Amino acid sequence: MKDTSLNISETTLKRLFGLAISKFSPSLFTVSALAVYCGFEGWDSFCRVYPIKKIPDAGLPMGWYHLQFRAREASDFTLQALKNKSGIPYRQTIAREFMDDYFRAFDESGLTGSVITGPAGYGKTIALCHWLDEQSESSNDVVLFYSSIALMSVLHGGKSIDDWMAFLLGFHTEAVFNEMIDGRENGKFYLVLDGMDDHMFKKEQFHLLLNQLSHLHAFYRQFEWFKLVLTMRSTTWINYKHELESGENKWFTAFRDHEECINMPLFSYREIQLLRDRISARSAKKLSLEQAESFCHPLYFQYYCQMEKGAFPVSGAERILSYELSSLFMLNKVYVGYYAAEKVSLLQQLADMLDFGDEHYQVEKLKVMNILNKYDQAFRELLSAGVLRSSISAPATSLPTTSGSETLILCFIRLPAVC
Numbered sequence: 001m002k003d004t005s006l007n008i009s010e011t012t013l014k015r016l017f018g019l020a021i022s023k024f025s026p027s028l029f030t031v032s033a034l035a036v037y038c039g040f041e042g043w044d045s046f047c048r049v050y051p052i053k054k055i056p057d058a059g060l061p062m063g064w065y066h067l068q069f070r071a072r073e074a075s076d077f078t079l080q081a082l083k084n085k086s087g088i089p090y091r092q093t094i095a096r097e098f099m100d101d102y103f104r105a106f107d108e109s110g111l112t113g114s115v116i117t118g119p120a121g122y123g124k125t126i127a128l129c130h131w132l133d134e135q136s137e138s139s140n141d142v143v144l145f146y147s148s149i150a151l152m153s154v155l156h157g158g159k160s161i162d163d164w165m166a167f168l169l170g171f172h173t174e175a176v177f178n179e180m181i182d183g184r185e186n187g188k189f190y191l192v193l194d195g196m197d198d199h200m201f202k203k204e205q206f207h208l209l210l211n212q213l214s215h216l217h218a219f220y221r222q223f224e225w226f227k228l229v230l231t232m233r234s235t236t237w238i239n240y241k242h243e244l245e246s247g248e249n250k251w252f253t254a255f256r257d258h259e260e261c262i263n264m265p266l267f268s269y270r271e272i273q274l275l276r277d278r279i280s281a282r283s284a285k286k287l288s289l290e291q292a293e294s295f296c297h298p299l300y301f302q303y304y305c306q307m308e309k310g311a312f313p314v315s316g317a318e319r320i321l322s323y324e325l326s327s328l329f330m331l332n333k334v335y336v337g338y339y340a341a342e343k344v345s346l347l348q349q350l351a352d353m354l355d356f357g358d359e360h361y362q363v364e365k366l367k368v369m370n371i372l373n374k375y376d377q378a379f380r381e382l383l384s385a386g387v388l389r390s391s392i393s394a395p396a397t398s399l400p401t402t403s404g405s406e407t408l409i410l411c412f413i414r415l416p417a418v419c
Contacts, residue, residue: 006033014153017077064187067169068142074168075145079132082125082147082194087302094274095130096123098265103131106229106252107188112221113244114252116231118264120386121299124231125194127264132192140187144168148195148209155205161212165191191216192229197236199384210243217249234261235383235390266296279305300325333385342378346371347387365390 008030016026016034035046083090106114116124128145135143144165154164166172196213198206213228220226238261245251255263267275272292295301303325334343349371353363365372372379382388 006036008033064140064142067171067189068140068187070169071142071144075132075143078146078150078194079129082129086126087299088279088305090126090129092275092279093126093130094271094278095134096127097268097271099127099131102254102263105254106227109252110224111250111252112223112226113217113228113249114230115237115244116229116264117234117237117253117255118262119234119389120384121297121302122262122264122266123298124264128192128194128231135190141190142187143190143192145190145192145194148193148197148200151193151209152201152205154212155201155208161216188225188227190227190229192231194231196230196232197384198240199380207243210240214244214246214249217244218247221249233384233386235386237261239390267298267301268296272296272301275301299329303328330387333387334382337381339375339378339381342375343382346375346378346382350388 006029012026012030016030031046032043035041035043038046040046040049086093102114102116116128118124132143132145135141146168151161151164153159154161193213196209200206201209213230217228220228241251253260253263255261269287269289269292272295273287275295276287295304307324307328334340334347350363350368353368354361379388383390
């Protein structure tokens with residue numbers, strides 16, 4: 001740190017904030033250096049201003065409350081980071097109506113695992129952040145919330161998810177389980193992992209992670225107070241649900257669409273009204289249903305707000321042009337960033353194999369495997385962005401496949417006008 005002339009390694013910081021496994025508490029030098037960086041003379045002066053919090057008596061078993069207290073501390077870092085990454089200022093976002101209903105139905109289902117799925121830009125992460133804020137204020141449940149990227153340290157360190165979870169909570173692995181058993185009558189234990197998508201990991205790492213999650217799900221299936229919640233993109237669920245749902249590991253999904261891969265809804269009319277009032281109060285006139293439909297997709301809503309510099313006038317819905325938002329989507333997801341040239345080339349070669357006149361936007365994956373192998377990373381990037389989708393579909397009768405079999409189809413996502 002240039003401001004203090006004291007050096008702390010990147011690995012030490014990762015261990016301090018729970019992003020890497022550590023068997024020991026941070027050294028006095030580390031905490032003192034951080035205190036100096038924050039403007040204090042040292043660790044002692046920091047403790048005089050911010051004394052160590054004592055766990056108050058909340059009418060809960062001390063072990064259970066300790067779990068809740070440590071889980072909130074561990075989750076706050078992830079929560080704040082995700083709020084800061086929000087496409088529009090987090091204070092202008094809203095809690096989603098869907099989340100409370102979804103978790104209520106999940107609890108009533110008696111199932112252990114749950115997945116919240118939707119294409120990129122559906123607002124899964126921000127909705128989850130609002131739900132967690134509400135849980136922290138008015139619940140006896142323990143919620144340990146982390147992004148999937150934090151699990152990289154588990155994979156690299158050769159640890160299990162059980163060990164990682166125990167480390168974040170300040171217990172040994174067996175002690176965490178015992179405390180959960182003792183406190184089970186006072187609330188539920190939620191392990192929430194956001195962004196469980198294969199493009200975040202190497203293929204072998206992601207399979208290892210899925211294997212650990214399946215074992216975790218299978219073990220805790222006998223305890224109704226343990227809940228495992230994953231958020232992922234629809235493509236990930238389509239391609240890996242057979243691994244997650246192996247054996248008796250059934251997951252709560254509550255899918256709403258015919259493809260059974262999306263359960264995160266678009267904005268409702270009421271939610272759009274709330275967003276408009278929160279972002280811009282310049283007009284008291286209500287949006288019409290037709291105007292509200294133009295903003296039902298969270299990603300396009302975000303793009304529009306960024307184009308209008310935070311303003312949200314009613315007239316904007318009348319003059320908004322779909323190609324502006326679609327072109328902005330393609331610019332951000334295809335033409336900029338890593339592998340931009342490869343993504344453009346891949347899309348051009350795939351487009352040459354389609355018949356747009358007949359609105360045919362699918363191609364058999366087996367027919368283009370040589371192209372996909374050539375642009376493997378670009379293909380993964382386009383899948384993660386939602387420009388392409390790889391799914392399993394029943395074969396058409398004209399295809400030379402065995403009756404009752406399935407063929408893998410590559411589906412081009414057709415950009416809607418706005419939603």
